[in-house]
Amino acid sequence: MSQKSLTPISPEFTLISDWITPNSRVLDLGCGDGKLLTHLMQSKQVSGYGMEIDAQKNIAAIQAGINVIHSNLDNHDLPHYFDADSFDFVIMTQALQVVKRPDELLDDMLAIGKQSIITFPNFGHWRMRAQLVLKGRMPETETLPYHWYDTPNIHLCTFNDFEDLCESKGIEVVERAVVNSEHRSTLGMRLLPNLLGEIALYKVQKKRA
Amino acid sequence: MIPTPTTPQILQVDKPLHMVSGATLPHYELIYETYGELNADASNAILICHALSGDHHVAGVDADGKPGWWDGYIGPGKPIDTDKFFVVCSNNLGGCRGSTGPTSINPETGRVYGPDFPIVTCRDWVNSQNELRQHLGIEQWAALVGGSMGGMQVLQWAIDYPEKVRHAVVIAAAPKLSAQNIAFNEVARRAIMSDPDFHDGRFIEAGTTPKQGLALARMLGHLTYLSDDMMGNKFGRELREGKLQYNYEVEFQVESYLRYQGEKFATKQNFDANTYLLMTKALDYFDPAAEYDHDLSAALAKATAKFLVVSFTSDWRFSPQRSHEIVKALLDNDADVSYAEVTSEHGHDAFLLPNAHYEGVFRAYMQRVADELSTGSPTTL
Numbered sequence: 001m002s003q004k005s006l007t008p009i010s011p012e013f014t015l016i017s018d019w020i021t022p023n024s025r026v027l028d029l030g031c032g033d034g035k036l037l038t039h040l041m042q043s044k045q046v047s048g049y050g051m052e053i054d055a056q057k058n059i060a061a062i063q064a065g066i067n068v069i070h071s072n073l074d075n076h077d078l079p080h081y082f083d084a085d086s087f088d089f090v091i092m093t094q095a096l097q098v099v100k101r102p103d104e105l106l107d108d109m110l111a112i113g114k115q116s117i118i119t120f121p122n123f124g125h126w127r128m129r130a131q132l133v134l135k136g137r138m139p140e141t142e143t144l145p146y147h148w149y150d151t152p153n154i155h156l157c158t159f160n161d162f163e164d165l166c167e168s169k170g171i172e173v174v175e176r177a178v179v180n181s182e183h184r185s186t187l188g189m190r191l192l193p194n195l196l197g198e199i200a201l202y203k204v205q206k207k208r209a
Numbered sequence: 210m211i212p213t214p215t216t217p218q219i220l221q222v223d224k225p226l227h228m229v230s231g232a233t234l235p236h237y238e239l240i241y242e243t244y245g246e247l248n249a250d251a252s253n254a255i256l257i258c259h260a261l262s263g264d265h266h267v268a269g270v271d272a273d274g275k276p277g278w279w280d281g282y283i284g285p286g287k288p289i290d291t292d293k294f295f296v297v298c299s300n301n302l303g304g305c306r307g308s309t310g311p312t313s314i315n316p317e318t319g320r321v322y323g324p325d326f327p328i329v330t331c332r333d334w335v336n337s338q339n340e341l342r343q344h345l346g347i348e349q350w351a352a353l354v355g356g357s358m359g360g361m362q363v364l365q366w367a368i369d370y371p372e373k374v375r376h377a378v379v380i381a382a383a384p385k386l387s388a389q390n391i392a393f394n395e396v397a398r399r400a401i402m403s404d405p406d407f408h409d410g411r412f413i414e415a416g417t418t419p420k421q422g423l424a425l426a427r428m429l430g431h432l433t434y435l436s437d438d439m440m441g442n443k444f445g446r447e448l449r450e451g452k453l454q455y456n457y458e459v460e461f462q463v464e465s466y467l468r469y470q471g472e473k474f475a476t477k478q479n480f481d482a483n484t485y486l487l488m489t490k491a492l493d494y495f496d497p498a499a500e501y502d503h504d505l506s507a508a509l510a511k512a513t514a515k516f517l518v519v520s521f522t523s524d525w526r527f528s529p530q531r532s533h534e535i536v537k538a539l540l541d542n543d544a545d546v547s548y549a550e551v552t553s554e555h556g557h558d559a560f561l562l563p564n565a566h567y568e569g570v571f572r573a574y575m576q577r578v579a580d581e582l583s584t585g586s587p588t589t590l
Contacts, residue, residue, distance in 0.1 A: 081540050
């Protein structure tokens with residue numbers, strides 16, 4: 001809402017914001033309390049919608065003043081609600097790993113949006129690998145603080161896995177940023193992203209025929 | 210603190226109403242109640258549209274101490290906060306609670322209208338309510354709010370008078386009835402019309418009422434307002450007498466409950482059977498997309514209101530799927546819309562009952578409507 005000053009946001013959201021063209025149409029999947037969309041409306045004058053499954057966050061997003069559609073991403077609702085190329089950007093932060101079929105959702109996102117921005121935790125980070133190799137146990141870290149039995153993250157992947165999926169689907173990686181849990185980027189992460197990066201931000205689009 | 214009883218007022222409209230059916234009402238009355246204060250620039254007015262058997266007494270208590278049918282959601286500090294908003298609710302034309310309807314005297318014949326009252330449609334209601342808007346000196350409603358049939362009127366308002374509606378709140382509604390919805394209505398009408406006391410609709414003049422038929426119609430309608438789960442939890446197969454009697458008397462509690470609901474509606478509440486027929490017909494005819502080549506998106510293209518759409522998971526009368534149709538049509542138009550699908554076991558009736566998610570969404574949205582007033586954001590579009 002216009003009367004509110006800019007709210008402070010996470011470095012991850014700042015990075016996403018840098019990738020958004022002003023005045024574009026945006027869909028934010030798993031928009032939570034609407035913080036990112038509110039920020040983009042204020043800083044980039046975007047318009048659009050959020051989608052959220054959680055009832056409390058649904059209420060918070062309405063309080064924040066965004067248009068929010070209460071919806072389960074696993075219900076395959078996107079093609080029902082939106083025509084092809086309805087959005088300049090379809091954003092999904094930290095939700096790829098919780099949906100039933102990330103591959104199908106990726107298709108839907110790129111059907112209704114010209115570009116997609118996706119962020120997710122890297123299961124190939126050295127601390128994950130170390131916990132599995134040295135302790136012989138499923139990793140628990142700051143970015144993935146759950147036990148194996150109660151985690152909502154049912155489809156974890158590494159950056160390499162994600163890029164393989166994109167390649168097989170004819171999806172082009174337009175931009176990639178790799179950060180740690182404090183959302184900082186180091187030289188090491190740039191050289192060995194799949195080993196040293198904790199969170200990845202990808203901007204992808206369909207390859208031109 | 211004992212609240213002050215609300216007093217209904219009556220608007221006399223002498224401008225003829227040209228109805229969708231082709232009929233004309235030369236003169237009619239609308240009974241309505243208001244709550245809260247209209248602000249200086251008349252920008253804080255909200256019209257509540259009632260459902261099939263509802264009326265103008267939506268909030269507060271009346272002279273008999275009876276609370277309004279949506280009192281849980283309308284009042285000081287409630288989601289529709291009467292400390293901020295001026296709330297208006299009128300009895301629909303064709304109703305039996307004080308607005309001109311089948312129980313009124315037809316000035317042309319000097320007799321009770323009865324079955325001669327013209328068929329009313331959602332559009333006729335909206336046109337008549339627009340007279341009330343003008344009478345109250347309201348240029349634009351801050352919001353139109355309605356559940357079920359009331360939600361359909363909100364849609365009709367947003368389509369027919371886009372510049373008069375700033376926000377539209379459409380709850381547990383549908384863009385048109387399904388064949389099944391119409392079928393239930395038809396059985397209800399047959400129940401009323403085949404009652405020997407119906408007298409071709411002239412039962413008032415015959416000094417009677419088709420109680421049995423009306424009670425049956427209500428029992429059927431009531432069934433469609435409840436969910437299987439809710440009835441299972443509330444009644445299950447519980448017996449009335451503790452053991453089976455093996456006869457045609459009431460065996461199960463659910464039978465007793467339904468009979469009570471029907472009886473109460475037909476006798477204690479004294480609902481007019483012709484009004485029931487009219488309301489069900491108005492529902493059947495509602496289909497704003499029809500005149501746009503059955504394209505709901507095209508029908509809503511002119512609507513400029515911002516929308517909140519709410520549905521309930523166990524509502525099978527107007528299921529969440531029906532609300533998705535409305536949301537989809539609004540998204541097609543890049544309209545401002547928020548949608549909530551509230552988990553509830555209470556079926557269609559859920560829109561009248563307490564629920565944390567529903568109340569949270571409703572309150573948050575109405576707060577947005579109120580915020581626009583206090584910051585002086587555009588009150589005209």
